[in-house]
Amino acid sequence: MSDAWLSPRAAVRVFLAFALAYFISALIRAVTATLAPVLSAEMHLQASDLGLLAGGYFLGFSLTQLPLGTWLDRYGPRSVILGFLAVAVAGCMAFAMATGFSGLLLARVIIGMGVSACLMAPLTGYRRWFKPETQLRTNSWMLMTGSLGMVASTLPVQWLMPALGWRGLFWLLAALLVLAMLALAWIVPAWQSQTPRSEEAVASPKAGYGDIWRHPYFRMMVPVGFVNYGGMVAVQTLWAGPWMVKVGGASAEAAAFGLFAINLSMLAAFWLWGVVNPGLSRRGLTAERLIAGGLPLSFVLLLAIVWLGADAGWPLWAAFCVSSTFVALSQPAVALALPAAAAGRALSAFNLVIFAGVFVTQWGIGLAIDALSWLGWEESLRFRGAVAIFLACCVLAYGLFLRGHRGLRRAKLAA
Structure with missing residues (x-):
């Protein structure tokens, strides 16, 4: 190639x-x-x-x-x-x-x-x-x-x-x-069809998505793509702002500045990932190893946000989003794990997983906030409870990812 x-x-x-x-x-x-x-x-x-x-x-x-x-x-x-x-x-x-x-x-x-x-x-x-x-x-x-x-x-x-x-x-x-x-x-550039015969079953566009969905690497990344990656985007694009207003008592202008700062932090984080990724790859630090080692930091920060409540402002939310960027490594890793001629379907299928996660998390956190009102909780406590439920889902998804990761490692050692 x-x-x-x-x-x-x-x-x-x-x-x-x-x-x-x-x-x-x-x-x-x-x-x-x-x-x-x-x-x-x-x-x-x-x-x-x-x-x-x-x-x-x-x-x-x-x-x-x-x-x-x-x-x-x-x-x-x-x-x-x-x-x-x-x-x-x-x-x-x-x-x-x-x-x-x-x-x-x-x-x-x-x-x-x-x-x-x-x-x-x-x-x-x-x-x-x-x-x-x-x-x-x-x-x-x-x-x-x-x-x-x-x-x-x-x-x-x-x-x-x-x-x-x-x-x-x-x-x-x-x-x-x-x-x-x-x-x-x-x-x-223009696109030239290049499908090696050894990859033809999965790579051919006529093969559809069945082999993509069944691929063990793809399935390993699905839990963190749906919950952790989708949840990060849901927080960044929606729930960080209402938290700053409803829990932290910030004004609309202060919340807008907080969102500006969160997005600026994410920009810096992705720039830094681009700088260091080639070196990490040369050292054998694969995407799945980096996710396994780095993503738990986001759980610690999310727990701190729930614990601190009104004192958890935009810097903690920015830190949570930045620490969650480990899972963004999953997207190109999925494409690299499958044949190049199947990259479009692999990436689009995984992107569907991520955006379904965004939708479910955005809606789910809102449903949890409303549902906790049945317990008589005041608004800031309902927000904290909903984020705590989201944290539990993140930890569960990470556990499923780890199980798949260990299974693939054992399969490689046995091969």
């Missing part, structure tokens, strides 16, 4: 083109939190409407993951992401022209569908075009780009709002997506 690897200069150009598209998609994903007060006032939205509006993105995103993987393996990253981004452009335009909640929700679902290839397409390409030792780095730096987009969705968007309004903002986002499409069409 070495003849397919891109030169360093070409690899940088391809990375930057994909990174622009992923930056915009992450900005769009997180921007509803910043726009919530304006949309609530103008469209007369209730809290449940806002929750559904935020979830509409993830619904659209999830609907496309399985066909996306097959199309990526068959047609390649460039063709697929250009088609999907055209849908995202239409979604942004529809959002800008919406006159009511139903229009906003439909546009949000369309946007989610359209940007759903913005991470899977590049990771599929990197699996073939980049050397193995650089793939963990490029994955981390793509996630860093996503964190930068989430940072841009907070204070920078607030600064633009007086000049553009929320409708003008979405017209601007549509124009930026078109710019990203032009860059991708110009820079990203």
